[in-house]
């Protein structure tokens with residue numbers, strides 16, 4: 001291939017993997033004039049400025065297949081959404097929001113519940129029941145003892161995958177378990193509030209032996225939904241899609257409209273009440289954001 005891929009970007013330098021070497025590259029001024037910033041994950045054509053010192057120049061950026069905002073990574077095709085069963089406890093609304101954003105970006109999705117060793121109350125089955133039923137692969141892993149790591153690795157083959165989720169759930173630990181060569185820094189959980197301490201600070205691509213490329217990302221505690229239009233939200237709750245076709249009105253928002261097949265499915269327990277309530281909650285949040293924006 002004539003193209004390289006940006007593995008890392010620091011202070012205006014881009015580290016491009018090309019022909020099995022890493023070249024330290026700058027970007028041509030034209031990109032700045034066009035207000036284009038090269039992103040980690042971008043496929044780029046480089047000219048080699050100094051072969052011995054492995055210096056290059058980014059000449060061209062290929063069209064991005066996807067562009068994630070958080071983290072800002074191009075051409076990702078899969079998200080592993082990681083939560084821990086305990087320490088910290090899963091925030092299910094945050095999980096549903098992450099699913100919405102990943103669906104909006106058109107990514108393949110795998111949900112991973114880590115820290116299986118702490119699942120003394122058998123909470124995993126409860127989560128699995130909700131998300132597996134609607135079609136998402138759900139994994140139970142233990143980064144410390146290796147449970148579920150092989151299953152996780154299979155999903156990573158030949159894809160560019162981001163690991164995202166709150167701080168302290170074990171994203172970096174999972175990646176270290178998946179690949180012997182990785183020595184990503186991991187952080188203790190704060191004893192008092194059982195939260196992570198934001199150990200991972202930046203995003204960088206890393207290659208696996210099975211041809212997969214993975215991106216560790218910094219954890220977060222909240223997600224803004226400002227990029228999601230209220231009328232689109234229902235499309236990103238995948239189990240609503242098929243039911244929604246039977247609603248009396250084409251533009252049914254599944255709120256209080258007569259003949260709403262989604263609400264009927266909730267009554268029959270064919271759609272989980274928790275998911276439906278998450279939909280209402282997130283829709284309300286998006287509408288609030290819109291109202292506040294209008295005021296400015």
Ligand SMILES: Nc1nc2c(ncn2[C@@H]2O[C@H](COP(=O)(O)OP(=O)(O)OP(=O)(O)O)[C@@H](O)[C@H]2O)c(=O)[nH]1
Nearest residue numbers: 143167168169170171172173186187198199200219
């Ligand atoms: N008991 C248990 N602890 C785990 C497991 N996986 C990770 N941990 C611990 O959880 C803590 C946080 O792990 P990290 O891998 O740093 O978490 P992270 O998601 O990368 O956190 P940020 O980088 O802050 O977003 C560390 O103390 C890990 O040793 C697990 O399967 N079981």
Ligand SMILES: [Mg+2]
Nearest residue numbers: 171172199200
């Ligand atoms: Mg980390």
Ligand SMILES: [Zn+2]
Nearest residue numbers: 247252254260
């Ligand atoms: Zn409806």
